[in-house]
Amino acid sequence: MSRPPTRQPRILIGSAAVALTLLMLPLAGMLQRVPWSTVLERLSDPAVTDALRVSIVVSLWAAALCVILGLPLAWVMARVDFIGKNVVRAFVMLPMVLPPVVAGTALLFALGRRGLLGQWLDRWFGLTLPFTTAGAVVAATFVALPFFVTTVESGLRQHGESLDEAAAACSANPMSTFIHVTIPSVRGAIGAGAALSWARALGEFGATVTFAGNLGGRTRTLPLATFLALENDPGAALAMSVLLMTVSLIVLIALRGRWGMR
Secondary structure (H helix, E strand, C coil), rough: CCCCCCCCCHHHHHHHHHHHHHHHHHHHHHHHHCCCHHHHHCCCCCHHHHHHHHHHHHHHHHHHHHHHHHHHHHHHHHCCCCCHHHHHHHHHHHHHHHHHHHHHHHHHHHHCCCCHHHHHHHHCCCCCCCCCCCHEEEEHHHHHHHHHHHHHHHHHHCCCCCCHHHHCCCCCCCCHHHHHHHHHHHHHHHHHHHHHHHHHHCCCCCHHHHHCCCCCCCCCCCCHHHHHHHHCCCHHHHHHHHHHHHHHHHHHHHHCCCCCCC
């Protein structure tokens, strides 16, 4: 006996349609204004290619740092029980919801020449981060790191500890287990986290402009160049916006089911 079709509440469907319209309407408005016939020409402009180069360098370094620093942190959050773990997790995720200008301000007062740590970096090593490419990398890493950590932590929790326990039963030392068992078991989550953190770093704006400035050839990334172009060359701004949106969309579609969907 076949089951009768489930009736869907129309008010929920209507509300969902409104929400979807709210999300897609701005994008549609942008796309219909893009000068498609000159997009490639505008993207090949030296100022745009220079900003793209800086963006690629900064975002790749940021993604690499997210993997190097985030993998141990994700393992600790998934495998180690300690007092105040929920508070630590809140701080890990804070950059995801922190206003970008606040993130940049925090970095400036922590790593600036007179900052909490920055003054000692300058005094001991002559290292100055604000208004440098390295500073842009730090800013991008700060906002992108939570995306990597939460993705990999979720992967570690999903796979459980059975493989780690089996390796321990075979007398494998903890570090060997981490390298040869734990990491391979969550390589998909690591790849997804790296891609998400890279995409987030590529689109970073507020923390970068506050902490690293907007210096051509050094810290002017594609989002910053887009903001500048809005005043003088809206067509170029639209072309760069389409490029950034396309990259983000490709990453999200490629990673469907790996982040926020399980």
